[in-house]
Amino acid sequence: xxxxxxxxxxxxxxxxxxxxxxxxxxxxxxxxxxxxxxxxxxxxxxxxxxxxxxxxxxxxxxxxxxxxxxxxxxxxxxxxxxxxxxxxxxxxxxxxxxxxxxxxxxxxxxxxxxxxxxxxxxxxxxxxxxxxxxxxxxxxxxxxxxxxxxxxxxxxxxxxxxxxxxxxxxxxxxxxxxxxxxxxxxxxxxxxxxxxxxxxxxxxxxxxxxxxxxxxxxxxxxxxxxxxxxxxxxxxxxxxxxxxxxxxxxxxxxxxxxxxxxxxxxxxxxx
Amino acid sequence: xxxxxxxxxxxxxxxxxxxxxxxxxxxxxxxxxxxxxxxxxxxxxxxxxxxxxxxxxxxxxxxxxxxxxxxxxxxxxxxxxxxxxxxxxxxxxxxxxxxxxxxxxxxxxxxxxxxxxxxxxxxxxxxxxxxxxxxxxxxxxxxxxxxxxxxxxxxxxxxxxxxxxxxxxxxxxxxxxxxxxx
Numbered sequence: 001x002x003x004x005x006x007x008x009x010x011x012x013x014x015x016x017x018x019x020x021x022x023x024x025x026x027x028x029x030x031x032x033x034x035x036x037x038x039x040x041x042x043x044x045x046x047x048x049x050x051x052x053x054x055x056x057x058x059x060x061x062x063x064x065x066x067x068x069x070x071x072x073x074x075x076x077x078x079x080x081x082x083x084x085x086x087x088x089x090x091x092x093x094x095x096x097x098x099x100x101x102x103x104x105x106x107x108x109x110x111x112x113x114x115x116x117x118x119x120x121x122x123x124x125x126x127x128x129x130x131x132x133x134x135x136x137x138x139x140x141x142x143x144x145x146x147x148x149x150x151x152x153x154x155x156x157x158x159x160x161x162x163x164x165x166x167x168x169x170x171x172x173x174x175x176x177x178x179x180x181x182x183x184x185x186x187x188x189x190x191x192x193x194x195x196x197x198x199x200x201x202x203x204x205x206x207x208x209x210x211x212x213x214x215x216x217x218x219x220x221x222x223x224x225x226x227x228x229x230x231x232x233x234x235x236x237x238x239x240x241x242x243x244x245x246x247x248x249x250x251x252x253x254x255x256x257x258x259x260x261x262x263x264x265x266x267x268x269x270x271x
Numbered sequence: 272x273x274x275x276x277x278x279x280x281x282x283x284x285x286x287x288x289x290x291x292x293x294x295x296x297x298x299x300x301x302x303x304x305x306x307x308x309x310x311x312x313x314x315x316x317x318x319x320x321x322x323x324x325x326x327x328x329x330x331x332x333x334x335x336x337x338x339x340x341x342x343x344x345x346x347x348x349x350x351x352x353x354x355x356x357x358x359x360x361x362x363x364x365x366x367x368x369x370x371x372x373x374x375x376x377x378x379x380x381x382x383x384x385x386x387x388x389x390x391x392x393x394x395x396x397x398x399x400x401x402x403x404x405x406x407x408x409x410x411x412x413x414x415x416x417x418x419x420x421x422x423x424x425x426x427x428x429x430x431x432x433x434x435x436x437x438x439x440x441x442x443x444x445x446x447x448x449x450x451x452x453x
Contacts, residue, residue, distance in 0.1 A: 016328055017326060017327055017328045019325055019326070019327070021325055055325055085327075094327050096325055103325045103327070105325070105326075105327045107327050107328050108328075136438070150325070152325070154326060154328065156330075161305070171338065190334075190337070211332060212332075212337050213331060213332050213337065214330065214331040214336055214340045214374070215330055215331075215332040216329060216330070216331070216335050216374055217370070217374075218340050218344075218370035218373065218374055220337070220340060220341060220344070222329070223330055224333070225326075
């Protein structure tokens with residue numbers, strides 16, 4: 001049986017944040033007091049919280065359907081939906097909880113913080129997800145029926161680090177040639193790219209989004225986000241982790257395929 | 272202007288006789304409240320969006336802020352004696368204040384300002400919409416002042432202590448003349 005080549009690896013990848021998350025059918029019994037009760041369980045390690053607006057459901061669809069123009073819908077509810085952030089004491093890890101989602105994030109806090117590899121994030125997610133499920137059990141809320149897994153890698157590619165303008169985007173993005181047919185258009189003021197790819201056996205999709213952005217400390221960057229999303233075989237931890245392994249492979253190989261070999265040298269590709 | 276009116280980007284009637292207010296906070300977040308005869312009821316946002324968005328690290332994607340930062344970075348790279356009268360480029364303190372204004376201000380859709388260096392190491396951010404103009408003067412020591420000019424009215428000036436006051440000035444720039452001024 002042919003083995004795949006090892007997944008690419010970099011000494012200085014431009015990744016600034018990753019997350020692993022699951023979406024599940026809304027837990028009917030989960031209400032506002034349960035945020036506090038869950039926090040009590042993890043508070044020693046996650047001492048801070050913030051309240052955020054909820055994430056809307058996102059499900060990868062593969063069945064043909066009529067195109068529906070996106071519109072703003074209002075749903076009147078008696079109790080507002082919430083999402084709570086629980087921030088780990090180092091400030092680099094985060095658990096996000098809402099009635100139908102659990103997400104575990106890592107972020108780079110300082111520029112010289114080392115990137116936390118998948119082989120560390122995955123057990124970290126596993127531990128936090130198990131704790132959450134344990135809490136749900138203790139509170140007699142029931143176990144989540146996971147319908148989607150989602151993982152994301154956010155990369156900040158700083159202007160001046162290998163590229164100087166959108167006229168040099170071909171130095172960053174391998175599928176952007178920068179060529180023209182009649183040499184009419186000037187250098188673009190900005191470029192936004194969105195692409196999506198179907199995972200094998202329709203296990204989900206890989207979304208690649210690239211757009212200009214500015215960081216909170218006013219640096220001009222290309223924000224390159226790779227998000228894999230799809231349905232695991234089952235709601236079990238084993239199936240969820242198996243899906244994450246597939247998502248991780250597609251994100252890392254997809255990132256390597258999408259970006260140029262010039263930039264790979266800049267990021268010190270070692271595998 | 273009431274606190275609620277400051278945040279309205281849409282206001283309209285509901286079929287049951289109430290009023291719906293919609294505020295666009297950012298490109299993927301809405302806050303909505305519906306008022307009816309019995310008081311406020313929260314309305315949950317329900318706008319589907321593809322792509323991952325459980326992100327933690329915020330970045331600024333609004334075009335006016337990106338353009339503003341580019342213009343600011345150009346001005347910050349001016350050399351010593353840029354005005355031929357011996358002036359230094361903008362100080363780090365002035366630069367950081369300008370960056371803070373542009374990154375912290377909670378307004379997604381707006382015009383990018385002109386960014387102008389001041390002799391002595393300060394900066395000026397300038398906006399003009401119709402008969403109104405707004406200038407933010409950032410001095411070399413970080414002191415922040417504003418001046419507003421409107422055709423047919425006396426100019427106004429003052430010091431700004433809190434970045435949120437800048438948002439009020441933006442609202443003034445955009446508002447029809449009969450609504451609350453800065």
